[in-house]
Amino acid sequence: xxxxxxxxxxxxxxxxxxxxxxxxxxxxxxxxxxxxxxxxxxxxxxxxxxxxxxxxxxxxxxxxxxxxxxxxxxxxxxxxxxxxxxxxxxxxxxxxxxxxxxxxxxxxxx
Amino acid sequence: xxxxxxxxxxxxxxxxxxxxxxxxxxxxxxxxxxxxxxxxxxxxxxxxxxxxxxxxxxxxxxxxxxxxxxxxxxxxxxxxxxxxxxxxxxxxxxxxxxxxxxxxxxxxxxxxxxxx
Numbered sequence: 393x394x395x396x397x398x399x400x401x402x403x404x405x406x407x408x409x410x411x412x413x414x415x416x417x418x419x420x421x422x423x424x425x426x427x428x429x430x431x432x433x434x435x436x437x438x439x440x441x442x443x444x445x446x447x448x449x450x451x452x453x454x455x456x457x458x459x460x461x462x463x464x465x466x467x468x469x470x471x472x473x474x475x476x477x478x479x480x481x482x483x484x485x486x487x488x489x490x491x492x493x494x495x496x497x498x499x500x501x502x
Numbered sequence: 503x504x505x506x507x508x509x510x511x512x513x514x515x516x517x518x519x520x521x522x523x524x525x526x527x528x529x530x531x532x533x534x535x536x537x538x539x540x541x542x543x544x545x546x547x548x549x550x551x552x553x554x555x556x557x558x559x560x561x562x563x564x565x566x567x568x569x570x571x572x573x574x575x576x577x578x579x580x581x582x583x584x585x586x587x588x589x590x591x592x593x594x595x596x597x598x599x600x601x602x603x604x605x606x607x608x609x610x611x612x613x614x615x616x617x618x
Contacts, residue, residue, distance in 0.1 A: 426606070426607070433594070434610060435609045437608055437609075480544065482545075487558075488533055488550075488605070489535070489560075490545070491547075494544050495544055
């Protein structure tokens with residue numbers, strides 16, 4: 393069965409720390425991998441990755457995909473309290489449907 | 503990216519009743535989807551809303567329980583029928599804009615439903 397596994401399930405860090413969130417997947421009809429940040433109700437789009445080894449960056453956030461080893465990481469440098477959220481990883485399969493992992497709960501303490 | 507709105511933002515309903523959730527986009531989009539997020543869980547796809555034809559439902563979801571309409575390229579509704587407390591969830595629509603073969607999906611603000 394296709395699935396997405398995120399780790400850790402939760403973590404607590406201090407402001408200024410760097411965090412790495414992991415996402416591994418097993419899927420037969422992979423198209424792309426997406427990262428979202430969810431603070432209240434609506435997930436906010438962060439990145440979409442389709443090619444291995446190409447890092448995408450947006451400010452303090454960056455992400456990379458390894459299609460051979462079937463995983464992706466999301467890095468956040470110099471964390472701030474506003475980074476506290478649930479980070480969701482999802483793969484897109486044919487039909488453009490998203491299959492989500494359980495998420496990583498990040499709490500940044502001041 | 504497209505601006506997506508959902509109505510209502512939240513609602514509290516009695517069991518046995520139905521609620522229709524609206525999703526409006528400010529531009530034409532090729533694909534619209536409906537997701538559910540039960541308390542403490544991640545997002546699960548309910549169905550793909552197809553313009554001008556019946557929605558495509560995922561395993562475990564049926565049209566009688568979650569009828570969906572999509573009359574045009576900017577609007578869709580999801581009805582949660584004959585509700586029970588187990589239907590208490592956040593319901594989210596997402597859209598994928600037209601373009602190349604790999605398009606980002608963006609989510610609406612969500613509807614928080616509580617069924618008593």
